[in-house]
Amino acid sequence: MSSADNRSTSVTQASPKTMSLRNQVLVWAALFVGAILLLWVFRSILLPFVVGLTLAYLLNPVVNWLQKVGIGRSWGAMLSLTGVLVLLVGLLLALVPLVGAQIGGLVSRLPSYVSDLQALLREWMPQFTEWIGPERAAQLEGSLADMIGRGVEFAGLLTATLASSGLTVVSTIGVLFITPVVAFYLLVDWEGMLKRGDELLPRNYRDEIRGVLRDIDNAMAGVIRGQGGVILVLCVYYCTALTVAGLNYGLAIGLIGGLLSFVPYVGFLIGFALSMTIALVQFWPDQWIFVLIILAIYTVGQFLEANILYPKLVGQSININPVWLMFALFAFALLFGFVGLLLAVPLAAITGVLTRYALQKYQQSSLYLGTESPADAAVAVEKPARRTRVVAEK
Numbered sequence: 001m002s003s004a005d006n007r008s009t010s011v012t013q014a015s016p017k018t019m020s021l022r023n024q025v026l027v028w029a030a031l032f033v034g035a036i037l038l039l040w041v042f043r044s045i046l047l048p049f050v051v052g053l054t055l056a057y058l059l060n061p062v063v064n065w066l067q068k069v070g071i072g073r074s075w076g077a078m079l080s081l082t083g084v085l086v087l088l089v090g091l092l093l094a095l096v097p098l099v100g101a102q103i104g105g106l107v108s109r110l111p112s113y114v115s116d117l118q119a120l121l122r123e124w125m126p127q128f129t130e131w132i133g134p135e136r137a138a139q140l141e142g143s144l145a146d147m148i149g150r151g152v153e154f155a156g157l158l159t160a161t162l163a164s165s166g167l168t169v170v171s172t173i174g175v176l177f178i179t180p181v182v183a184f185y186l187l188v189d190w191e192g193m194l195k196r197g198d199e200l201l202p203r204n205y206r207d208e209i210r211g212v213l214r215d216i217d218n219a220m221a222g223v224i225r226g227q228g229g230v231i232l233v234l235c236v237y238y239c240t241a242l243t244v245a246g247l248n249y250g251l252a253i254g255l256i257g258g259l260l261s262f263v264p265y266v267g268f269l270i271g272f273a274l275s276m277t278i279a280l281v282q283f284w285p286d287q288w289i290f291v292l293i294i295l296a297i298y299t300v301g302q303f304l305e306a307n308i309l310y311p312k313l314v315g316q317s318i319n320i321n322p323v324w325l326m327f328a329l330f331a332f333a334l335l336f337g338f339v340g341l342l343l344a345v346p347l348a349a350i351t352g353v354l355t356r357y358a359l360q361k362y363q364q365s366s367l368y369l370g371t372e373s374p375a376d377a378a379v380a381v382e383k384p385a386r387r388t389r390v391v392a393e394k
Contacts, residue, residue, distance in 0.1 A: 039343070043336040048175050050342050052182030056190065057224060059084065063187050077187035081180055102252035106274075109249075116281040212357050219349035226313040227262055227345065233309055234258040234301065238271060241297045245290060248278050261305065262345060263329055264322035268305070272298045320352045 039046065059080045066076035186193075201209050235258030242250030257271020275294050283290040328348035332340030362368050 040335060043339055046339045048178035049182055050339055051175055052179045053186060054224060055183040056186035059187060060190050074188050077184050081184055085180065099252060099255060102249050106249040106252045113277055113281050117277050120280060120284065215353045216350050219353050220346055223346050223349045229313045230305065230309045231258055231261055234261050234305060237301055242275060245293050245297065247275060247294060248282055264325060268302055320348055324348065
């Protein structure tokens with residue numbers, strides 16, 4: 001067989017593999033675009049299903065444990081859901097009236113607190129101007145006034161956006177009544193769904209896909225279970241510490257800062273800014289020691305979050321750059337509203353896993369390594385061998 005025939009045969013043998021890789025890329029890209037389109041089309045009805053899926057994912061280990069001790073899966077799902085619902089209803093009945101009153105009072109009093117803080121700053125300005133000079137003092141005063149105004153404007157815009165895209169009457173009814181039903185049926189059939197999905201995996205790539213799915217499961221566990229634990233601990237810590245310190249609306253501020261802590265630094269900065277504004281107006285100058293106590297509370301809270309809670313509960317399972325996480329939150333909130341806020345972090349974690357997998361495959365490819373493809377390498381090895389045989393025959 002001639003050299004040209006050999007090359008033609010090698011290229012013909014390599015083309016199905018190349019086409020197969022191209023087809024896989026096209027299929028996965030089409031699935032991704034289709035999933036985003038479906039989310040956008042059905043975004044107005046997704047909330048109970050997203051919450052139900054999240055609840056089922058959280059309770060699946062509990063149901064598995066109940067199944068091991070001899071309780072059927074249906075009864076285990078019913079018992080775990082009943083326990084969660086009883087706990088949530090109890091917390092709502094106990095906390096909603098108090099927290100609602102505090103949040104309403106905070107929203108109504110916030111403009112007056114900002115005005116009082118500006119008046120307090122104007123009182124300090126003569127001494128401060130004498131220290132740094134009139135020109136720099138004027139620049140600093142203008143910058144502070146602009147920053148405070150923008151902060152109040154942003155807080156109002158954020159509150160209005162969440163209120164307009166949050167729970168309407170219809171979605172509230174859906175969450176209350178449809179979510180437990182969705183979670184129950186998902187829990188009952190969870191293992192069956194996983195088994196059927198595993199059977200549909202391509203046999204040649206089954207182990208590789210299973211590894212990617214395990215990484216996604218670890219990332220989701222870090223997002224939902226780990227990040228949920230961090231939020232819960234921070235809410236309890238800030239609410240308790242600020243209330244014990246005697247800060248006005250400390251319960252509401254601690255709850256706001258704790259719940260927003262899933263956005264990197266945003267929860268801490270909003271809670272810190274609100275607390276210090278109220279503390280300065282409330283305690284300065286007669287009880288200035290309480291201002292230092294509020295400052296110490298947030299210093300300890302940030303240390304706990306960064307060095308103990310986040311490494312222990314979340315660890316490296318998410319491994320998402322904070323900038324990418326904030327972009328995902330704003331982008332999904334813009335596209336899907338309140339549901340987008342719930343989906344942003346899990347989808348960002350999944351995207352991070354798939355991106356790392358794609359980069360790993362790229363770094364193993366001939367394009368990155370600069371090596372020849374298997375077909376070209378076979379042709380290159382065959383040529384010297386043929387030359388050797390021709391020389392030997394001569």
